[in-house]
Amino acid sequence: MSEYEQREGTGALWSQPSAEVLGKGEVLINGQKVWLYVLQEYDREGNPRFSILSETGRIFFNAQEEKRNPKGPDFGGSVQAGGIEYTIAMWQRVAKNGSSFLSVNAERKSDNK
Numbered sequence: 157m158s159e160y161e162q163r164e165g166t167g168a169l170w171s172q173p174s175a176e177v178l179g180k181g182e183v184l185i186n187g188q189k190v191w192l193y194v195l196q197e198y199d200r201e202g203n204p205r206f207s208i209l210s211e212t213g214r215i216f217f218n219a220q221e222e223k224r225n226p227k228g229p230d231f232g233g234s235v236q237a238g239g240i241e242y243t244i245a246m247w248q249r250v251a252k253n254g255s256s257f258l259s260v261n262a263e264r265k266s267d268n269k
Contacts, residue, residue: 169246169258174198178206212236215244231258234265241265 178194191211199205213235218228229245236242242262249259 165242165262165264167260167262168249169260171256172197213242213244215246229261235262237262 175195175197178196180191180193182189183192184190193209193211195207195209197205197207213233215231215233217231220226230248231244231246233244234241235244242264244260244262246258246260248256250256
C-alpha cells in the first residue's frame with residue numbers, strides 16, 4: 157500500500173474557503189424531518205456550483221484540556237452511512253505544503269455488526 161492510498165474508514169477533509177452555506181433547515185421528506193444544507197462553491201473558472209447536502213451525523217469539539225489523552229481526536233461524534241452507524245474521530249493536521257485539514261477515522265459501531 158502506498159503512502160497515499162486510502163484505507164477503509166479513513167480520509168481527509170480540506171478547507172474550502174470559497175464555499176458558503178446559503179441556507180439550512182428542516183424539510184419533511186417521506187414523514188421524516190431531514191436537515192438540508194445548500195452549499196455554494198466556485199469551479200476553477202469562477203462559475204458558481206451548488207450542492208444540497210443532508211446531515212448524516214454530528215461531531216463535537218474536544219478541547220485539549222478536556223481530552224483524556226493528549227493525542228486524542230480534536231472532534232468526535234457519529235455519522236450514519238448506508239443505514240449503518242459509525243463512530244467518527246477527526247484530528248486537525250497541517251500538510252507538508254502548509255494547508256490545514258482534518259484527518260478522519262470512522263469505525264462501525266459494535267452494536268450494528
